[in-house]
Every structure is written in structure tokens, then in C-alpha cells.
Amino acid sequence: MSDRVTLASTTRAEWIKFRSVRSTLTGYLVTVVLTIGLAALITSAIRTHWTSTTELRRITFDPVSSSLGGTLFAQFAVGVIGILFITSEYASGSIRTTFAATPRRGTVMVAKLLVLSATTLVMAEVVVLAAFLLGQRIYQGVVPTASLGDGAVLRAVLLGGVYLTLLAILGFGLGLILRSQSAAISVFTSLLLVLPIIVIILPTSWQNTITKWEPSALGRAMMSPTPALDTFGWATGTLVLCLYVAAVVVTGIVLVNRRDA
Amino acid sequence: MIRLTSLTKRYGDTVAVDDLDVEIRPGVVTGFLGPNGSGKSTTMRIIMGLDAPTSGSATINGRRYHDLERPLHEVGALLDAKSVHPGRSARNHLRALAASNRIPPRRIDDVLDFAGITSVADKKVGGFSLGMSQRLGIAAAMLGDPGVLLFDEPVNGLDPEGIRWIRELFRSLATEGRTVFVSSHLMSEMALSADEIIVIGRGRLITQGTVGDLTASADGVVTVRAVDADRLANAIEVGGGHVERRNDGTLAVSSLNAEAIGRIALDAGVALSELTPRRASLEEVYMDLTADAVEYSSTAAPHE
Numbered sequence: 001m002s003d004r005v006t007l008a009s010t011t012r013a014e015w016i017k018f019r020s021v022r023s024t025l026t027g028y029l030v031t032v033v034l035t036i037g038l039a040a041l042i043t044s045a046i047r048t049h050w051t052s053t054t055e056l057r058r059i060t061f062d063p064v065s066s067s068l069g070g071t072l073f074a075q076f077a078v079g080v081i082g083i084l085f086i087t088s089e090y091a092s093g094s095i096r097t098t099f100a101a102t103p104r105r106g107t108v109m110v111a112k113l114l115v116l117s118a119t120t121l122v123m124a125e126v127v128v129l130a131a132f133l134l135g136q137r138i139y140q141g142v143v144p145t146a147s148l149g150d151g152a153v154l155r156a157v158l159l160g161g162v163y164l165t166l167l168a169i170l171g172f173g174l175g176l177i178l179r180s181q182s183a184a185i186s187v188f189t190s191l192l193l194v195l196p197i198i199v200i201i202l203p204t205s206w207q208n209t210i211t212k213w214e215p216s217a218l219g220r221a222m223m224s225p226t227p228a229l230d231t232f233g234w235a236t237g238t239l240v241l242c243l244y245v246a247a248v249v250v251t252g253i254v255l256v257n258r259r260d261a
Numbered sequence: 262m263i264r265l266t267s268l269t270k271r272y273g274d275t276v277a278v279d280d281l282d283v284e285i286r287p288g289v290v291t292g293f294l295g296p297n298g299s300g301k302s303t304t305m306r307i308i309m310g311l312d313a314p315t316s317g318s319a320t321i322n323g324r325r326y327h328d329l330e331r332p333l334h335e336v337g338a339l340l341d342a343k344s345v346h347p348g349r350s351a352r353n354h355l356r357a358l359a360a361s362n363r364i365p366p367r368r369i370d371d372v373l374d375f376a377g378i379t380s381v382a383d384k385k386v387g388g389f390s391l392g393m394s395q396r397l398g399i400a401a402a403m404l405g406d407p408g409v410l411l412f413d414e415p416v417n418g419l420d421p422e423g424i425r426w427i428r429e430l431f432r433s434l435a436t437e438g439r440t441v442f443v444s445s446h447l448m449s450e451m452a453l454s455a456d457e458i459i460v461i462g463r464g465r466l467i468t469q470g471t472v473g474d475l476t477a478s479a480d481g482v483v484t485v486r487a488v489d490a491d492r493l494a495n496a497i498e499v500g501g502g503h504v505e506r507r508n509d510g511t512l513a514v515s516s517l518n519a520e521a522i523g524r525i526a527l528d529a530g531v532a533l534s535e536l537t538p539r540r541a542s543l544e545e546v547y548m549d550l551t552a553d554a555v556e557y558s559s560t561a562a563p564h565e
Binding site: 003004005009010012013014016017020021022023088089092093094095096097099100101102103104260261 | 306309310311312313326329331336340341345346353354356357358362363
């Protein structure tokens with residue numbers, strides 16, 4: 001066995017670091033509470049008002065994405081987990097200790113990404129499945145439900161977990177570029193919240209073209225079994241979001257190799 | 262062994278390190294001395310591969326930091342004691358470092374014990390005093406049992422007990438044949454703990470040598486007292502010495518040593534009542550050497 005510093009040994013170190021701070025656990029707890037809690041809240045509200053819901057609403061109703069509505073809030077929690085995983089190292093200066101132990105910075109970043117995405121993916125999939133099942137349970141008997149036996153439904157639910165994971169990586173990439181927790185959180189929330197608001201001010205014809213490129217619209221495309229008319233299909237949506245995230249992460253890695261630590 | 266070859270680092274127009282050429286040998290404690298802002302920390306970060314030099318190179322045992330296969334086994338460094346995630350325990354900090362360099366976990370208990378922080382090993386680092394953080398930094402530096410050690414201002418924040426401990430640590434590490442490179446802006450500290458001293462100012466090498474070399478190179482002043490001081494003063498000046506008359510009637514002679522002055526007095530037939538050579542203290546030598554290189558020095562307030 002080689003005793004050199006490798007991606008494997010660095011990943012073990014990053015795993016220890018990831019687990020040993022409270023912010024990671026807090027972030028995941030918030031993700032669980034938001035996704036499952038809001039699923040319960042949203043689906044209960046829909047069930048209560050179902051009899052008074054208009055015919056048009058009933059026809060276009062999607063039991064899958066409505067039960068996954070909590071992900072639109074949980075995305076901020078996972079984004080912050082990703083941001084803190086890198087900016088806390090810059091804030092404390094421990095990034096220097098990290099780079100002294102593993103001088104190849106690209107290796108450090110890949111190790112961090114492996115730890116962040118594997119943990120977030122496992123956690124997010126469990127959470128979206130739980131939110132979906134809880135939602136269908138609440139709908140049962142009153143509101144139409146969906147089943148995981150339906151391929152499109154299963155895909156939409158699983159892509160909900162993928163969406164959250166990609167946003168955690170996006171947060172990490174922004175943190176790597178900006179090296180400041182507050183700056184990264186501002187940019188992250190701007191991309192998800194402020195951008196859509198700005199688009200609303202634009203002329204309607206522009207809105208239709210631009211809206212579907214927004215990260216949250218891509219998320220909606222990924223999480224609905226039947227795509228809405230104004231969004232991409234699930235495959236294109238996933239691909240576009242992956243490209244965004246890849247662009248941000250690659251920029252971050254290029255910068256970290258150039259800059260003094 | 263650390264080798265700096267024509268090492269230069271510029272930040273825009275500011276030159277932080279200016280064409281530095283030095284070799285830091287194993288087996289001795291080498292003090293790296295200079296006023297604040299003279300480029301000591303930058304040099305250390307470049308050695309550690311954290312900052313890229315503008316030109317020149319820094320190598321450890323002949324290789325750049327980036328090319329070390331197990332860096333923590335070759336180099337241990339304490340650059341900034343507070344650079345640990347405040348929410349992490351000391352033990353977990355060391356566990357992560359050990360994992361990255363495949364250092365056996367039992368070594369963690371050894372270095373915790375060595376640094377005297379076993380009792381706080383599972384406490385969060387955020388609550389540590391500066392002295393405890395310095396000890397954790399030293400534990401981290403010793404984790405891979407490296408042959409080269411770098412300490413940037415290690416004495417800051419330590420209590421007298423800790424200072425004595427760290428001086429003895431440097432000494433024993435050097436005796437074991439390791440390269441020990443310690444920066445400080447305090448000459449008095451280096452005079453006590455270093456064998457060799459490298460003095461820099463404004464990023465440039467000012468001088469390098471043993472503690473003895475540095476004081477010997479400085480012009481000493483010889484205090485002379487004689488019954489006929491005027492005649493002696495004349496004779497000394499003729500003999501090439503520089504004489505300054507003090508208020509207490511003694512002469513302060515520079516540019517000549519005690520032996521030469523004694524001979525002049527004999528030739529001139531003047532009886533001496535005192536002949537005292539005084540060697541400049543290391544502190545004075547240092548102040549003298551770095552006087553031009555202090556980046557921020559206090560000057561008298563300008564007059565209206």
C-alpha cells in the first residue's frame with residue numbers, strides 16, 4: 001500500500017472534518033424539517049380545501065411536486081451547508097493547514113465535493129421519499145395520489161434529491177470563488193430568489209424565455225412527472241442545472257489553484 | 262534543510278520578499294528575524310507552498326513543497342495558531358490531518374500528550390486561549406515526526422512557563438538533527454533560543470550568521486580613563502581612533518580595540534586607570550541593522 005497523500009486519504013480527512021462541526025448537522029436537520037414539515041403542511045392545506053378547488057386547478061393538479069414543495073425552502077439549507085464547508089476554512093485560516101497537508105488543491109476540492117455530494121445525496125433522497133410518501137398519505141381518500149410504481153413519479157421524486165445535491169454543490173462552488181460566507185450566501189439567495197423577481201418586471205415575452213433558465217424553474221422541471229408547458233423537460237432541466245454547477249465549480253478550482261492561500 | 266534561491270515576492274508595486282538567498286541547515290535552531298512587515302511570514306508561506314513566489318524558489322530537502330509525497334512527514338509548521346475551525350475539537354483537528362497523510366491514529370495521543378493538551382483534547386478549539394492554540398499548533402506540526410520545522414512567531418501569547426517549554430523544545434528538536442526555523446521580531450527572544458540568525462528588513466537579507474558573529478561584527482566601544490585624558494585623546498586620534506568625551510571624564514573610543522589603545526597609552530607615556538571594552542548587545546546590533554528597514558517607525562510630530 002502506498003503511503004502517499006492521495007485523493008482517498010484526503011477524502012477521509014475531509015469526511016472527518018465534515019462530520020466534526022455542528023453546522024453540518026444543523027444544516028441537515030433544517031433540511032429534514034423543512035422538506036418533510038412543509039410537505040405535511042402544504043398537502044394538508046390542499047386536502048382541506050380540495051372540495052372548494054376549481055375544476056381547472058383539479059385537472060392540472062400534480063400530487064408529486066405539491067408534496068415536494070418543501071425542497072424550495074430546503075434548497076437554502078443545503079446551499080448553506082455547501083457554502084460553509086469551504087468558507088469556514090477561509091474564515092478561520094484552516095485552509096492553510098489543509099493545503100499544507102494536501103498541497104494539491106484540486107485534490108482537496110474533489111475530496112470535499114465527494115464528501116459533500118455523497119452525504120447530501122443520500123440524505124436528500126431519504127428526505128424527498130419521506131416527504132412524498134407522507135404527502136400521498138395525507139392526500140389519500142380525498143385528493144388524487146401518485147405511486148412510486150409509476151416510473152415518471154419515481155424519477156421526479158429521485159430527481160428532487162438530485163436537485164438538492166446540485167444546489168449544495170452550487171453553494172460550495174460559490175463559496176470557493178468568493179471565499180466569504182456572507183458574500184456567498186448573498187449571491188446564492190440572489191440567484192434563487194431575487195433573479196425571479198427581477199424577471200417579473202421584464203416584458204411578458206422575455207419572461208417566458210428567461211424564466212425556464214432559472215435554477216428554481218429547472219428544479220420544478222426535474223420534480224414534476226409531466227413537464228409544464230413553460231419549463232424544460234426533466235432531462236434538459238437536469239442537464240442545464242448540472243452545467244451551471246459545473247461552470248461555477250470549475251471556475252472555483254481554477255481560481256484556488258492560482259490564488260495565494 | 263531549507264533553501265531559498267533568489268526568492269522574490271511582489272504584491273503589485275510592493276516587494277514583500279526581495280531576492281532572498283539563504284540556506285537553513287539541520288541540527289541548529291535558525292532564528293528568522295526582522296521588524297513587523299519585513300516579509301518573514303510571506304517567506305514562510307512560500308516555503309509551505311501556500312503563496313507562489315514571483316520569481317526564485319524555496320525547496321525543502323531539495324524539493325518544492327508541492328512535490329512532497331507526504332508533506333507532514335517532512336515538514337511541520339505552526340504558521341498561525343488560531344487557524345483551526347473554532348467549532349472542531351483539538352482531537353478531531355489532528356485526526357483529519359493524520360488521515361490525510363496516513364499517519365497512524367495512535368500518534369494523535371502521543372502529540373497531544375507531548376504538547377500537554379490531553380486534558381482539553383475533546384474541547385472545541387474556539388474556547389482555547391492563545392497559549393493553548395499554540396500548543397495545539399505544535400502538536401499538529403509534530404504529528405508526522407518531520408525533519409523540518411517552521412514556527413512563525415511561536416512565543417506570542419505564551420506564558421513564561423510556555424516560553425521556557427518552547428525554547429527547550431527548539432533546542433531538543435535541533436539536537437535530534439532536525440532543521441528548526443523560527444521567526445520573531447524580538448531579538449531578545451532569538452538571542453536566547455537561536456544558534457544562527459538570519460536578519461531581514463523590507464524583504465531583503467541584511468545579515469546572516471551565528472549570534473557571536475553578529476555581535477563581533479558590530480563596532481564595540483572601549484571606555485578609557487586616564488589621568489591625562491587630553492594627551493591620551495590626542496594620541497588615540499593620531500593613532501586612528503575616534504574619541505568621544507563623556508561627562509564623567511572618561512573617553513569613549515571606537516574604531517580601535519583595547520589592545521591597540523593600551524599600546525598607544527604606553528607609547529605616549531600616559532597612565533591608564535581604566536580600559537573596558539564593551540561589546541554591543543545583540544539587541545543593539547539588531548536595532549542598528551534594521552533601523553533603515555523598519556516600515557512603520559515613529560517620528561517626531563512635524564512642527565507648524
